[in-house]
Amino acid sequence: MPFFTVIIPLYNKEKYISNAIKSILNQTFTDFEVLIVNDCSTDNSIKIATEFESEKIRIIHHEKNKGLAATRNTGIKNAKANYVAFLDADDLWKPHFLEKIFNLIQNFSEARIFGTNYEEIWDETVKMPHNNSDSLPKDFVGYLNFFKINIKQGIYNHGSVCIHKEVFEKAGYYNENIQLSQDLDFNIRANYHFKLAYDASVQMSYFMQTDNQLTRSSIVNKTIPNYDAYEEWAKSNPDLKKYIDFERYVLGKRLKKNNDSRWKDMIAPIEAKNLNWKQNVLLKLPSSALNLVDKIKLLLLKVGVKPSTY
Structure with missing residues (x-):
């Protein structure tokens, strides 16, 4: 049995x-299998992936397009290893990612979630440090309170985390009924029940496009997470309450920018004390002003400046 199963959800990523796959095969830690789950790609993605098929690399095909959450769940349920990692087909791992995760597993036995820092690469050229907490040293390795440290941009993302199967058994799988922010919903459940061990070194490259951010499809009518479902947990966990309110702010602002009326219900439970002054001000701006702020941010990104509205 391999030590890790690496799951690649695949849908129309022929360019990447x-x-x-090569970034996975180039890992310094080599005891792993790769499981590519093809969610009915219509381009040459699967043809390219098949060229890598071997005893180490398996491919599973969905009979119909099911979406990202279901594709990840298919991979999890077919994984041979106890430790499951994910890499989207258009992102890359640094050569030492699995080695760093393995070291976390060996040194922090109480954890069941293991993550590293990552970098953002905009338009395939501009590298941006991810907005980690200013209080976290760059050489930090250890346990972290996910909800306390994560009030900003996420300390890990879907491609820089590894999860023990025990987490899925207790916290559940990715919610296939949610069409937006499935990761956030899962992270709440996972980190509520289990400890996180973290390495602050950058071990993953997350590729983003400024043009895609400007023209991203509307979220109107897409099913979103129900953060109210976790309010009972939050009553005894102030850090979780603050984190949920932060995510309500992020999603509420996005809904408002899209003129989606659900933004009012999304931000209604937020306690103002759980947001900073800038966040409280932004929530009061009209959608036109919020969209203007986004356009300015993306123009700055194109010249290598990364502002934050968090």
Whole structure:
């Protein structure tokens, strides 16, 4: 049995899938299998992926397109290893990612969630440090309170985390009924029940496009997380309450920018003390002003400046 199963959800990524697979095969830690789950790609993605098929690399095909959450769940349920990691087909791992995760597993036995820092690469050229907590040293390795440290941009993302199967058994799988922010919903459940061990070194490259951010499809009518479902947990966990309110702010602002009326219900339970002054001000701006702020941010990104509205 391999030590890790690496799951690649695949849907129409013919331009990137080869490099993603190569970044996995280039790992310094080599006891792993790769499980590519094809969610009915219509381009040449699967043809390219098949060229890598071997005893180490398996491919599973969905009979119909099911979406990202279901694709990840298919991978989890077919994983041979107890430790499951994910890499999207258009992202890359640094060569030492699995080695760093393995070291976390060996040194922090109480944890069941293991993550590293990552970098953002905008338009395939501009590298941006991810907005980690200012209080976290760059050489930090250890346990972290996910909800307390995560009030900003996420300290890990879907491609820089490894999860023990025990987490899925207790916290559940990715919610296939949610069409937006499935990761956030899962992270709440997972980190509520289990400890996180973290390495602050950058071990993953997350590729983003400024043009895509400007023209991203509307979220109107997409199913979103129900953060109210976790309010009972939050009553005895102030850090969780603050984190949920932060995510309500992020999603509420996005809904408002899209003129989606659900933004009012999303932000209604937020306690103002759980947001900073800038966040409280932004929530009061009209959608036109919020969209203008976004456009200015993305123009700055194109010249290598990363502002934050968090």
